[in-house]
Amino acid sequence: MAALALAGALFGSTVWANPHDWQLSMPRGVTPISHQVHGLYLASFWVCVGIGIVVFGAMIYAMVRFRKSKGAVAEKWSHSTKLELIWTIVPVLILIGLAWPATRVLAHMEDTTGSQMTVKVTGFQWKWRYDYVDYNGKAIEHVGFMSRLAHNSDKTRQLDSGLDPYKVKAADGENDYLLNVDHPLVVPVGVKIRFAVTGGDVIHSWWVPQLGWKMDAIPGIVNMAWAKIDKPGIYRGQCAELCGQDHGFMPIVVKAVPKAQFDKWLAAKEQAGKAAAAPQTASASMGAASATQG
Secondary structure: OHHHHHHHHHHOOOOOOOOOOOOOOOOOOOOHHHHHHHHHHHHHHHHHHHHHHHHHHHHHHHHHHOOHHHOOOOOOOOOOHHHHHHHHHHHHHHHHHHHHHHHHHHHHHHOOOOOOEEEEEEEEOOEEEEEEEEEOOEEOOOOEEEEOEOHHHHHHHOOOOOOOHHHOEOOOOOEOOOOOEOOOEEEEOOOOEEEEEEEOOOOEEEEEHHHOEEEEEOEOOOEEEEEOOOOOEEEEEEEOOOOOOOHHHOOEEEEEEOHHHHHHHHHHHHHHHHHHHHHHHHHHHHHHHHHHHO
């Protein structure tokens, strides 16, 4: 079924990016897209439940009501046009009923028009790079960084480290072994963000379940997606494409903060980036002048 296939494609991993005790089913997420995907998932689930009740109910009834010990004799007929029409038409109607909203959601996922911010995401073996491209119609310069597995997790995961993974914890005491990074992606709440996702070496896949989608990071190709996060928080993800030896050690952390807080963070980052770029620009200018004089 179309909606079930969509849900499976988006959330079919055997391991959640940020698991919780007694976690079952798909998370509802924190974006409009994730809410729509969750609705499709529930619709598909209950359709499957209904089909299961009908099929297994009929099977159990037939096994009990027409068992051999009660003298039941099998019918001799082998064809019923009416029955075959019913079990052909009904599934087709179910598929159409699920495919229509699923197609609309897929189209909505691709619609990045009206985005207020653009972030370029580049996958590398085995880390992520984030470059802030524009925000509210203005280009952003000198704001970009690599995001790697947090040092305490990286140190613990080494063979013969002798360190206990259960002792790798965040400030709130929660175990975040292999789930945390040194520099999270910071984004504002309530802003439609366009993500331009690509790869720097091999194919990766940028996946944060709470955002409602995952996107392949393919070298030479830029794939687009968008998200508008509902509320502040830390949202974790993973690379969802087997990309080499350390594929399991390149987590994703998105830190969503109020817009005012993000504006201050971005201004500080821009100022620091320009200050760092100034000596390089000056050196390049001096070098060019020397070459001209020579």
